[in-house]
Amino acid sequence: MTTAVTHEGTDTTGIPGSGDQLMLIDEERVPALSGRTIDVFNPSTGDLIGTTPDGESADVDRAVAVAARTFDERVWQGLSGAARQKILWRAAELIEEHATELAALESLNNGMVIPMANVLIATAAETIRYYAGWATKLYGVTSEISSPEAQFHSYTLREPVGVCALIIPWNAPSTLTVQKLAPALAAGCSVVVKPSEETPFTALRLAELFEEAGVPRGVINVVTGYGESAGAALAAHDKVAKIAFTGSTEVGKLIVQAATGNLKKVTLELGGKSPVIVFDDADLEAAIAGAANAIFMHSGQICAAGSRLYVQRSVFDKVVTGIAEIAQGLKIGPGSDPTTQIGPIVSEKQLDRVLSLIASGIEEGAELITGGERVGDQGYYVQPTILADPNPGARVIKEEIFGPVLTAIPFDDIDDVVAMANDTTYGLGAAIWTKDINKSHLLAKRIQAGFVWLNCHYVLDNSLPAGGYKQSGWGRELGAEGLDPYLQTKSVFAALTRAPFLNS
Ligand code: NAD
Numbered sequence: 001m002t003t004a005v006t007h008e009g010t011d012t013t014g015i016p017g018s019g020d021q022l023m024l025i026d027e028e029r030v031p032a033l034s035g036r037t038i039d040v041f042n043p044s045t046g047d048l049i050g051t052t053p054d055g056e057s058a059d060v061d062r063a064v065a066v067a068a069r070t071f072d073e074r075v076w077q078g079l080s081g082a083a084r085q086k087i088l089w090r091a092a093e094l095i096e097e098h099a100t101e102l103a104a105l106e107s108l109n110n111g112m113v114i115p116m117a118n119v120l121i122a123t124a125a126e127t128i129r130y131y132a133g134w135a136t137k138l139y140g141v142t143s144e145i146s147s148p149e150a151q152f153h154s155y156t157l158r159e160p161v162g163v164c165a166l167i168i169p170w171n172a173p174s175t176l177t178v179q180k181l182a183p184a185l186a187a188g189c190s191v192v193v194k195p196s197e198e199t200p201f202t203a204l205r206l207a208e209l210f211e212e213a214g215v216p217r218g219v220i221n222v223v224t225g226y227g228e229s230a231g232a233a234l235a236a237h238d239k240v241a242k243i244a245f246t247g248s249t250e251v252g253k254l255i256v257q258a259a260t261g262n263l264k265k266v267t268l269e270l271g272g273k274s275p276v277i278v279f280d281d282a283d284l285e286a287a288i289a290g291a292a293n294a295i296f297m298h299s300g301q302i303c304a305a306g307s308r309l310y311v312q313r314s315v316f317d318k319v320v321t322g323i324a325e326i327a328q329g330l331k332i333g334p335g336s337d338p339t340t341q342i343g344p345i346v347s348e349k350q351l352d353r354v355l356s357l358i359a360s361g362i363e364e365g366a367e368l369i370t371g372g373e374r375v376g377d378q379g380y381y382v383q384p385t386i387l388a389d390p391n392p393g394a395r396v397i398k399e400e401i402f403g404p405v406l407t408a409i410p411f412d413d414i415d416d417v418v419a420m421a422n423d424t425t426y427g428l429g430a431a432i433w434t435k436d437i438n439k440s441h442l443l444a445k446r447i448q449a450g451f452v453w454l455n456c457h458y459v460l461d462n463s464l465p466a467g468g469y470k471q472s473g474w475g476r477e478l479g480a481e482g483l484d485p486y487l488q489t490k491s492v493f494a495a496l497t498r499a500p501f502l503n504s
Contacts, residue, residue: 013042017105017205019050023059023224024207026066027217033058038197038224043111043344044334044379052200055225057233060192063221067163067190068239070218077160077188081136088132088185091213092125098209099125102202106174107335109201111344111380112298114336117174124178124206127478130462131182134483138187150499157490160188161265162241164486165234167227167255168203169247170196170346171301171402176269177203179477180244185215187486192240193222194231198347200224227251238262242485245269246303248400249426249471267475267485269303269467271400272428274449275421276306276457277411279434280315286455287433288322291406294431294457296330296384299342300404303472304429306457307401309408310417316410320388323406324370327384332375344380345403351380354403361387361396366407392423400426414443422448427469431457450476 020037022029031037032053042049053059070076076084095102103117112120140156166180173195184191195203200222207220223230231251235243235258245255246269259266276294278287294306311319333340345351351374358372371385384404390396396407411417421430430449434440444452450468453459460466465476475485 013049013108015104015108016101017201018108021050021052021201021204021224023053023055023063024204024220024222025059025063025218026221027211032056032225033062038226040109040198040200041347042108042379043346044108044336046348046379049108050201052197052204052224054229055223056229059223059225060230060233060237063192063223064163064234064237064239066218067192067221070216071160071163071190075216076185076190076219079188081138084186084188085132085135087214088128088135088182091210091215092128092132094209094213095121095125095128095206098205102174102205104336105205106202107343109199110170110173111335111346112172113340113343114338116298117335120172120175124174127175127178127462128182131186131483134183134480135186138487140489145493147499151496152499153494153496155492157492158487159490161486161488162189163239164189164191164242164244165237165240166191166193167231167234167243167245167247168193168195170198171298171303173199174202174206176246177206179482180246181206181210181220183477183483184244184486185210185219187483189242189486190219191221192234193220194234195222195224197224197226232258235259235264236261240264242266244477244485252471252473265485267477268473269477270428270471270473271402271426272303272305272468272472273308273398273400273424273426274304274306274429274431275308275310275424275447276431277417277421277433277443278309278311278315278319279432279436279439280312281435282433283435283455284315284319284322288319289326290431290433290455290457291319292323292326295406296327296342296404297458299345299382301346301402302458304451304458305402306429306431307406308397308421308424309406310411310420311408313410313412316408320369320386320408323408324386327370327386327404330384332381332383334379342381342384342404345382346380348380350402351382354382354401354405357396357399357401357403358382358385358387358405361390361394361405361407364391364394364396366390366394366396369408371404392420398424414439418443418446422446425471428472429453429457
C-alpha cells in the first residue's frame, strides 16, 4: 500500500519534514526551476513518503550565487568567532530539542532503527558543539622577519576558504551533513548542501534549525536533486571553492575530475572493505559479538563495516558459528519498530545489488553459512549473510557490498593475515581482536587503514580525525584536521620602519 502524500509538507506518517518538500535557497523554500520532483520512499515499506525538487544546473547556479553573495558580503565570516560560536551552540540545542522528531525522520527516510537514529542526532549536536568551540580558536602565528634593514610586524590569518559544496550520501544523512556543515560554519564559509536523492529530508530540516538558531539568510542553502545533475553541477561550479564529499569511491573520482576546472579544494570520505582479524587468544565471546555488530549493524550500510573477517584457523569454526547464531537471532523489521534489530536496505536498487553480489560470491566458490535471501516482498530486507572461504579474487572480497554480508576466511600466520587484510584498494577501518597487547599495537602499525580498533569497532570521537587510506579518501573529517580544509592561510607583512630596499 502506498502512503498518501499531501502537498503541505507533511505526509500521513505525521512526521514533520517528510511529505512534499521544497529546496532551501536564500532562506526560502523553492521548487526546482524545471518544476520537476523526485519521489522519496520509506525503505521499510517501499511506500512513497514525499517528494523533493529535481534540482539541476540552473538551481545550483541560483544557490551558489546566493552563497557567494553572503560570503562576499561577509554576513557570516564577518561575525566574530564568539558570535558564530553562540549561534552554533544554539543550533546544537535546537537539534536536541527536536531530537525525537529528527530521529523519526531519519529512520523513516533511511530505514535505520530508531536507537541508531537517536545516536546519530545526539552525535550531530555534539559535533556542532565541538566545532563551535573552534570558531574562537582560529589562531594564526606571528613571526619575526629576518630582514636586517627594516622592521616588520608579520602574522598569519586563518580565513574561510569560500563557498563550499557539501555532497552527502544516504547511509547516515544527518551525521554526515553535520560533520561537514559544522566545521564549514565554524570557519566562516557559506555552503550549498546536496543531500542524496534517496534521503533528502533531514538535511533540509537541519538547515532550517541552523537558520532558526541565527545563521544569516543565504549562508546555508540546500539543493536537492540527482548526483549526475545537481551534484555534478556543484562539483564543476567555478564559484565553489571547496567540495566536501562523502560517498562511493567511483563517484569520488568523478568529483576530483569535475573539480579541476577551477582547482577546487577537495576532501573525500569514500568506501571501505574493512578487515576484522580475530586471533585465537582473543576474548572470543566479545570478538564474536563485536564482529557480528561490525557487519550487521545498519544492515552493513556503514562505510567502515567490518565486511572481511579473518579468523585464526584453530578457532575459525567456533567464531563463524557464533556469528551465524547471532545473525539468525536478529530481528529484521521496519526501522520504526522499537524491537527491530536490523532494518532494511535503503532502496530497491541497492537491494538488488546486494542480492546479486551474494549470488556472485556463491558462484565464485564461497560456502553460504547463513542468510543469502531477501526477506518478504514489502520493503527491502536482506537476511544477515555469511559466506565462508570465497576465492581470493571473488567480487565479494574485492567490492564494497554495503549490505549485511560477511566473508569469513581462516588464517594461520600473522604475516599472511596482514597481507590479506591489506590486499584491497580501500583503507578505511580495521579491527583486531586479541588479548596480546604487544601484538595488537604492532599490528595496528602494519594495517593500512585510517582507523584501527583494538578489541572494539566503530568507536569515533569528535576530537579524532576520521578518514581513509588509499582509495577510501582524501583528507579527514572531525578533529582539528576536519576544520583545516575549510580554512586558508594568509600572511600579512606590515612595515614598521622604512625598508630601503623596497622604498628607495
Ligand atoms: P554515491 O557516491 O552514489 O552518492 C553520494 C552523493 O554523491 C549523493 O548525494 C549523490 O547524489 C552524489 N553524486 C552521485 N553522482 C555524482 C556526480 N557525478 N557528481 C556529484 N555528485 C554525485 O554514494 P551513496 O550510494 O549515496 O553512499 C554510499 C557510499 O558512501 C558507500 O560507498 C560508502 O562507503 C560511502 N560512505 C563513506 C563514508 C566515509 O566516511 N568514508 C561514510 C559514509 C558513506
